[in-house]
Amino acid sequence: MDRYARWNALLELLTETGRVTVEDAAERLDVSQATIRRDFDQLAQQQMITRTRGGAVASGVSYDLPLRYKTAKHSEEKQRIGTAAAAIVSPGMVVGLNGGTTTTEVARALAVRPDLASTADGAQLTVVTNALNIANELLVRSRMKIVVTGGVVRPQSFELVGPLGGGILREVTLDVALLGVDALDVSLGAAAHHEGEAAMNSLMVARAKRVVIIADSSKLGGHAFARICPVERIETLVTDSGADPKIVAGFREAGLNVIVA
Template structure:
């Protein structure tokens, strides 16, 4: 288990239990107590936990883990989802991407598809995103035009949120938007935990001809605080094979095309 995976696990334990000792953490992650003490010290320096004698406690906040700590979770599933989603894109399309680890995998797959490289003088693939990390990765690709919406940076997801994004989004049209979500349910629709992210995602969805939700199995059937769009607006759901067939059948009955990878 690498450092970020350990940090992710430690923060999740603290978010759930409120506290943990060095001995407990070392036993649960099968590493030395010295390693756990270093992890605690580094997380304390980042003001994400509070050190105690022999352990650590939560900082009294509801953890929303920064994106770099989430990347180790379900990485194989997210990679497959990213490749399958990218396969839906054709040359010259205008594609929207919000932030998150799964949409980052979509962006990386788009960047490596040779058939999307257009000849000189033709329309390039255009990526419209509110995620700074995605823009940073795509801007070096000569065959991709990158459009970044405005807003205030949310450090947990590297996304730009707030009303400054609205003027740009109102003036463009997307052929397709890929939305990573915190939850999607047949009855409740697609949703995010943070209302600012949900608002921007809803704007992007409203400007798209086709809405594609990308979500690993842990997000299916769940619920989150702020709705992005109802299920009737979703055209395609790309997920992994951990989702039971009877669950995906419910989405298909609701008119959503489901891709399981």
Template sequence: MSRYERWNALLELLAEHGKLDVEEAAGALDVSAATIRRDLDQLARQQMVTRTRGGAVAHSVSYDLPLRYKTARNADAKQRIGALVAGLIAPGEVVGLNGGTTTTEVARALAVRPDLAEHPENGQSLTVVTNALNIANELTVRPQVKIVVTGGVARPQSYELIGPLAAQVLGELTLDTTVLGVDAIDAGHGATAHHEGEAAVNRLLAERARRVVVAADSSKLGNRAFARICGLDRVDTLVTDDQVTEELAAAFADAGVAVLKA
């Protein structure tokens, strides 16, 4: 287990229990107590936890794991999902991408598609509209991709731009396909996010598109988060991994959403 994987596991345990004991955490992660102490010291220096004698408690800030700690979760499934979603995009499309680890994999898969590099018009075969700084950073160096960044206030947990500036730009654009990463999606409640500002921008990305594709690994399915993005009536396709249960897949299909498994 890498350092970032341990940190991610510790933060998830802390989110679940509210406090951590060094010895118990060491047993849960099968590492030494000294390693856990060093990890907690590092997380405390980053203001992610508050150290206590013999352990740590959750920091008083809003508990939403930063993107850099989420990359180890279901990495293989997210890469497969990213590749499948990228294959749904036609050359010449205008594509909306919000932030998140799964949509980042979609962007990476788009970047290496050989057929996109073969479209000669202006040297660009794809336009990507995004509010995610990390995605814009990765795709800007790709000459076949035109990048449009929404503007707005950067949220450090997700690298997403939110707020009225983002809404103002999106209000002036039309998109062919929006690919949404979500914190949760439920057959009854729709797509949701932990943060209301992100949900608002994601909703606009969905509203401005002819087609909406939700890219979410199976751990997100059947769950709800705090802020609603949109109902399933706005979602055309759900791309998930092969661990989704038949019952869940059927519930989304019954709601009119095409379910693809990577």
């Protein structure tokens, strides 16, 4: 287990329990207590946790973990979802992509499709994104047209938020918006932990002909602080095979096309 995967595991453990000792963490992760002490010290320096005598307690920010700590979570599922979501895209489309680990996998799947570089009449796939890492993934690996919104960067997600980006989004039309979310519920709709990200995502929804939500099974049936859109605005949900069949059935009853990767 590498350092970031270990830190991710520690942060999730603290999110679940609120407090953990060095001894317990070392036993759960099968590493030495000295390694856990160093991990706790480094996470405390980044204000991700609060150090205590013999252990650590959770800080509020651990519920919205920086992107680099999320990459190890459900990685195989996210890769399958990314491939399935990318298959929805056709050459010449204008596609909206927000930030997140699952949409990063969508971007990687799009980048390796040679048919998307250009059509017979020369039209390229256009990707509109508010995420710097998504733009980078596509720029270095493909010949697509990339449009990046303005805004202020959130270090946790590499997403641009705020009114500067909204001005650009209001002037474009998207064939499809492929959006990662922090939570998706039949009654509450799609939501994000951060209100700035939710606002940008809502603008993408408003400018899109079709809305596709990309969410691994851990996001389904949950809730987050700021709503992106109601479930009625969503055409398709792409999730993984670990999703609860009852929850999946609920989304299908609500009229969503559910793709299980």
